Amino acid sequence: MxxxxxLQLRNVDYSYSARSGVVPAVERLSLDIETGSFLxxxxxxxxxxxxxxxLLAGLLFPDRGEVLDDGQPVTGPNPRRGIVFQKPQLYPWxxxxxxxxxxxxxxxxxxxxxxxLAEQYVEMVRLTEFAKSYPYELSGGMxxxxxxxxxxxxxxxxxLMDEPFGALDALTREHLQDELREIWRSTGKTIVLxxxxxxxxxxxxxxxxxxxxxxxxxxxxxxxxxSTNGTRGLGREVKAxxxxxxxxxxxxxxxxx
Amino acid sequence: xxxxLIGYRWLSLVGIAAVVLIWTVAAELQVVPELFLPHPRTxxxxxxxxxxxxYRGGTLPYHLAASMRRVLVGFLLALPTAxxxxxxxxxxxxxxxxxxxxxxxxxxxxPLAYYTLLIVWLGIGDESKVALLFLAAFPPLSISAMxxxxxxxxxxIQSALALGASRAQVFRHVxxxxxxxxxxxxxxxxxxxxxxxxxxxxxxxxxxxxxxMVLDAGRFLRTDVIFAxxxxxxxxxxxxxxxxxxxxxxxxxxxxxxx
Ligand SMILES: Nc1ncnc2c1ncn2[C@@H]1O[C@H](COP(=O)(O)OP(=O)(O)OP(=O)(O)O)[C@@H](O)[C@H]1O
Ligand SMILES: [Mg+2]
Numbered sequence: 001m002x003x004x005x006x007l008q009l010r011n012v013d014y015s016y017s018a019r020s021g022v023v024p025a026v027e028r029l030s031l032d033i034e035t036g037s038f039l040x041x042x043x044x045x046x047x048x049x050x051x052x053x054x055l056l057a058g059l060l061f062p063d064r065g066e067v068l069d070d071g072q073p074v075t076g077p078n079p080r081r082g083i084v085f086q087k088p089q090l091y092p093w094x095x096x097x098x099x100x101x102x103x104x105x106x107x108x109x110x111x112x113x114x115x116x117l118a119e120q121y122v123e124m125v126r127l128t129e130f131a132k133s134y135p136y137e138l139s140g141g142m143x144x145x146x147x148x149x150x151x152x153x154x155x156x157x158x159x160l161m162d163e164p165f166g167a168l169d170a171l172t173r174e175h176l177q178d179e180l181r182e183i184w185r186s187t188g189k190t191i192v193l194x195x196x197x198x199x200x201x202x203x204x205x206x207x208x209x210x211x212x213x214x215x216x217x218x219x220x221x222x223x224x225x226x227s228t229n230g231t232r233g234l235g236r237e238v239k240a241x242x243x244x245x246x247x248x249x250x251x252x253x254x255x256x257x
Numbered sequence: 258x259x260x261x262l263i264g265y266r267w268l269s270l271v272g273i274a275a276v277v278l279i280w281t282v283a284a285e286l287q288v289v290p291e292l293f294l295p296h297p298r299t300x301x302x303x304x305x306x307x308x309x310x311x312y313r314g315g316t317l318p319y320h321l322a323a324s325m326r327r328v329l330v331g332f333l334l335a336l337p338t339a340x341x342x343x344x345x346x347x348x349x350x351x352x353x354x355x356x357x358x359x360x361x362x363x364x365x366x367x368p369l370a371y372y373t374l375l376i377v378w379l380g381i382g383d384e385s386k387v388a389l390l391f392l393a394a395f396p397p398l399s400i401s402a403m404x405x406x407x408x409x410x411x412x413x414i415q416s417a418l419a420l421g422a423s424r425a426q427v428f429r430h431v432x433x434x435x436x437x438x439x440x441x442x443x444x445x446x447x448x449x450x451x452x453x454x455x456x457x458x459x460x461x462x463x464x465x466x467x468x469x470m471v472l473d474a475g476r477f478l479r480t481d482v483i484f485a486x487x488x489x490x491x492x493x494x495x496x497x498x499x500x501x502x503x504x505x506x507x508x509x510x511x512x513x514x515x516x
Contacts, residue, residue: 057415057419058419059415059418059419076418077415077418077419078419078421079419079420079421081419082419082420083415083416083419085412085416087410087412089410089412089413089416091413091430091431091434092511092514092515093434093437093509093511102417102420102422102430103420103421106417106420106421106422106423106426106430107421134510134511135511135515136511136514136515150420151419151420154420154421
């Protein structure tokens, strides 16, 4: 793991202009996201987490300050930075395999190559059996795995995820956490995960960023290490350890203030 | 088909049978004069007669073909013009600002109001009829395509952009297919409205078509022909709708399953 930041926010302000007036969502926020790190972002509802993620994605542009990707200003969405939303947003007219192939196809990769990529990533999220199924024939958790595979097939440097497991039941959620952790470990990608679950944030992150109520500012920035030790399948056990609970409570204290 | 639906289908058949039964009893008992309510048997006989021998110089298949040609030509001309225009209106504020008032102005007009004008311009042949049906078919198609574009989830477009699609690719590979369910709804409304307008179009200067046949029969108090004509029009209308629904199920099987 190098310490070069892949994404940077420098003194970023962002506000929405709503009917009721100007709503500042992010204020003077600076942030360096290191290559290969796993950044979890937590904070009260409506504090500006999604806004922050959209700024990083290039779907929104700062009013002041700048967003840098490898030192270059972000000018719009880019396949270097893949996005996974809470809703999988798969294309219902394409099979799971074709959905995963979408990015490579848009980028003009030759047919053979993109077929191979699709196969590889469908397998990575264990959906090979369903490659020819349509998204509406899949459960919510399977759809979210397919959405993950679709983004990964583009080989992005950074994965931006906005409450990707928020709509899933607790058990599926824990399974997907372990899968995501495994993918992060094996691919070495940088991941930014916005979540409502402090437990999830502490379990998966190498670093947990706690944001203040709107407008979002950094309340705490806590390095954690449960994702780098501990093994697959031991999720529950890790989460029950005293040292895990200690960190989780520490983060929770910030969220509650 | 699930057993549940078969149960309901039975109910539908019972409903239809009840109407036919009441009709037959009323005709047998001569509750109203035969002239107002012909016996189902008479209507069936008339139906056979106009199918094979014809009504005033043309068989039923001939009249039906004339009507279908007008409806389908009008509709099939509207489809490849109204849908792209509607998509463009949904995508670009400018295009919408330009066309929306024009379409919104003529849409609520009763077709007969401007039909006379079309006849003055295009003559009394099929051209003015097809033009009328084209204009009837147009708004439901363009409006449904337009609202289809507006209701594509923003995140669906954003995820496509973040997957490396260009604006043009997003339009072709994401927005257009996303609009298909809405376009199909528009097609069903459009076919229905076009078909309704058909009868109006055949009031004026026609010597063929099922609409004309029914109107003409009315002038001679041939209620049996009117009944037969209405029956044929009803069945044809159902068949048209069924064709669109079959296409819909094949092309947009996800309709109703995905928001
Ligand atoms: N499109 C918009 N127009 C106007 N205001 C908006 C818009 N989107 C968000 N906001 C405002 O910006 C603030 C931050 O929104 P954001 O979606 O970033 O919050 P969040 O932290 O992701 O919330 P949640 O945890 O509930 O998803 C909200 O309080 C909301 O009032
Ligand atoms: Mg949010």
